[in-house]
Structures are given as structure tokens and as C-alpha cells.
Amino acid sequence: VNNALVKVSIDVAQRNIEKSSTIKVMREEIKAKDAEIMCVKQENDLEQKKNQ
Numbered sequence: 001v002n003n004a005l006v007k008v009s010i011d012v013a014q015r016n017i018e019k020s021s022t023i024k025v026m027r028e029e030i031k032a033k034d035a036e037i038m039c040v041k042q043e044n045d046l047e048q049k050k051n052q
């Protein structure tokens with residue numbers, strides 16, 4: 001019984017580590033997208049100022 005519990009605990013820990021690293025990657029992707037959006041927004045703002 002003890003060995004089975006240890007194995008399950010290890011499996012759960014490994015899955016949590018995988019999820020955690022997936023979340024980190026997603027956060028980085030979101031940061032990159034946010035930066036892209038800010039650039040586009042700034043370009044649009046400049047364009048609008050030119051057109052006024």
C-alpha cells in the first residue's frame with residue numbers, strides 16, 4: 001500500500017510540475033501579446049495625431 005501511495009504522489013507531483021511550466025510558458029506568451037498590442041496601440045495613437 002505504501003509503495004502505491006508513493007507512486008501516486010510522484011505522478012501527481014510530476015503532473016503539477018508540467019502544469020506549472022505550461023502556465024509559465026502561457027504567461028510569457030501573454031506578456032508578448034500584451035507588448036504587441038501596446039505597440040499597435042501606440043502606432044494607432046501616433047497615426048491619429050498625424051491625421052488631426
